[in-house]
Amino acid sequence: MSPREAQALDLFVPLDRSRRGVGRQIEGQLREAIRGGALVSGSKLPSTRALAEELAVSRGVVVRAYAQLAAEGYLDLRQGANPAVRAVAPSAPAPSPAAADAAPVKVRHDLRPHLPEVGMFPRTAWLRSLRSALATATDGDLGYVDRRGLPQLRGEVAAYLGRARGVVARPDDILITAGSTHSLSLIARALARSGARAIGFENPSHWLLHTVADRAGLQPVGVPVDRHGLVVDELEDAEVGAVVVSPAHQFPTGRALSPERRAALVRWARASGALIVEDEYDAEFRYDRAPIRALHGLSSEHVAYIGSTSKTVAPGIRLGWAVLPAALAEAVAEELWSTMLHIPGIDQLAFGDFIRRGEFDRHLRRMRKIYRGRRDALVAAVERRLPRLAVRGIAAGLHVLLELPRGSSEESICREARSRGLLIESLSQHALPGYSGPQGLLIGYGAILEPAIAEAVEELARAVASAG
Numbered sequence: 305m306s307p308r309e310a311q312a313l314d315l316f317v318p319l320d321r322s323r324r325g326v327g328r329q330i331e332g333q334l335r336e337a338i339r340g341g342a343l344v345s346g347s348k349l350p351s352t353r354a355l356a357e358e359l360a361v362s363r364g365v366v367v368r369a370y371a372q373l374a375a376e377g378y379l380d381l382r383q384g385a386n387p388a389v390r391a392v393a394p395s396a397p398a399p400s401p402a403a404a405d406a407a408p409v410k411v412r413h414d415l416r417p418h419l420p421e422v423g424m425f426p427r428t429a430w431l432r433s434l435r436s437a438l439a440t441a442t443d444g445d446l447g448y449v450d451r452r453g454l455p456q457l458r459g460e461v462a463a464y465l466g467r468a469r470g471v472v473a474r475p476d477d478i479l480i481t482a483g484s485t486h487s488l489s490l491i492a493r494a495l496a497r498s499g500a501r502a503i504g505f506e507n508p509s510h511w512l513l514h515t516v517a518d519r520a521g522l523q524p525v526g527v528p529v530d531r532h533g534l535v536v537d538e539l540e541d542a543e544v545g546a547v548v549v550s551p552a553h554q555f556p557t558g559r560a561l562s563p564e565r566r567a568a569l570v571r572w573a574r575a576s577g578a579l580i581v582e583d584e585y586d587a588e589f590r591y592d593r594a595p596i597r598a599l600h601g602l603s604s605e606h607v608a609y610i611g612s613t614s615k616t617v618a619p620g621i622r623l624g625w626a627v628l629p630a631a632l633a634e635a636v637a638e639e640l641w642s643t644m645l646h647i648p649g650i651d652q653l654a655f656g657d658f659i660r661r662g663e664f665d666r667h668l669r670r671m672r673k674i675y676r677g678r679r680d681a682l683v684a685a686v687e688r689r690l691p692r693l694a695v696r697g698i699a700a701g702l703h704v705l706l707e708l709p710r711g712s713s714e715e716s717i718c719r720e721a722r723s724r725g726l727l728i729e730s731l732s733q734h735a736l737p738g739y740s741g742p743q744g745l746l747i748g749y750g751a752i753l754e755p756a757i758a759e760a761v762e763e764l765a766r767a768v769a770s771a772g
């Protein structure tokens with residue numbers, strides 16, 4: 305830290321001048337701040353001269369307070385340097401036996417199904433787009449912008465969705481959000497405000513989406529899924545005015561919604577005036593089947609289409625979109641506006657630039673090849689080492705479902721796997737009440753390098769064997 309920076313340090317030391325002993329007050333407040341964690345180990349304090357000036361006390365008062373704290377072991381004082389806070393050992397209670405049981409094991413392979421490969425984040429291209437965003441942002445772009453998101457990015461997203469996913473959307477129909485979960489949360493809140501009390505979900509489907517709906521005030525109602533996808537006939541009984549589906553690659557079973565069911569679902573929405581929320585969370589990654597057009601193309605007035613960069617680029621950039629039916633667009637945009645939690649303008653401009661330069665498509669092509677290699681290695685290893693488990697949902701996405709034979713216990717396999725440093729998930733973690741389908745393990749290959757897959761499956765086979 306330069307002397308100029310150190311001089312400018314702010315320190316919160318409110319003094320009560322009606323009381324005697326300002327030196328004691330300074331000393332006591334700093335001691336409390338260090339013990340309580342407000343001043344963390346390594347923090348620099350102002351020089352004695354700077355603090356004395358700031359507090360309008362004599363320098364000697366501050367010198368004595370610092371010296372006392374140094375003697376007690378709270379501060380490091382060195383000639384020519386600013387005083388620094390020393391590490392104070394916290395008086396932590398002994399861990400309870402329960403906490404010791406749940407102690408984290410060393411993770412050897414993270415096979416959770418939602419993880420993409422962030423190690424291959426296109427840093428150089430992203431940096432170029434960020435620089436360009438900063439260099440070209442107008443003053444207007446940095447102010448309070450359109451609540452739906454910057455028009456430049458909405459235009460790029462509309463063009464991308466049209467050419468890559470067959471989603472015909474005007475930039476004005478699009479809302480830029482922090483990802484699919486955020487989009488669903490805004491839609492659910494808008495539905496709840498308009499009087500809805502429940503929302504349908506494929507059963508099973510991602511547990512986080514259930515939580516999001518629940519927090520918005522909508523009860524999640526499970527609708528069964530079979531090998532053709534959502535059982536649309538059951539929607540009548542569910543008595544919901546909206547349903548969330550993942551037709552291109554159902555999460556977690558990995559099935560695609562059959563053409564008949566797609567048509568039936570749209571018929572249901574038209575007849576009952578209901579909303580379909582189409583969650584395209586990983587549709588960009590398909591390996592050996594023709595791309596399935598988004599459901600949105602069948603009925604844009606009844607489908608809210610939500611997409612995200614979490615799988616395609618990285619979850620940490622928190623960027624996604626919702627293409628909304630006209631009747632809902634304003635209400636959902638208003639939910640976003642009421643939080644003022646818009647996506648930062650620089651990030652929006654950078655992502656727009658990233659798409660415009662062709663970097664998004666380039667990255668997708670590169671990752672598709674890598675994931676396909678991993679998928680093939682995983683399927684081959686499972687067929688070799690776990691031949692009794694049926695492998696499902698392999699045509700797309702970043703995970704597979706291993707269906708378990710009757711009598712196996714998902715829970716004990718997951719526990720065994722965890723004790724061996726493998727992180728996996730089970731189907732029932734994503735089930736809503738009423739689920740009666742098979743048991744299964746969800747194995748992601750987004751975050752594991754291809755050469756490690758055989759060893760991870762070997763370990764999984766041992767976990768399955770010891771779980772009995």
Ligand SMILES: Cc1ncc(COP(=O)(O)O)c(C=O)c1O
Pocket residue numbers: 417418419482483484485486510550555583585611612613614619624
């Ligand atoms: C089914 C499903 N939908 C959506 C998402 C993406 O959520 P987000 O865009 O909020 O990161 C995931 C991520 O794992 C998912 O599994």
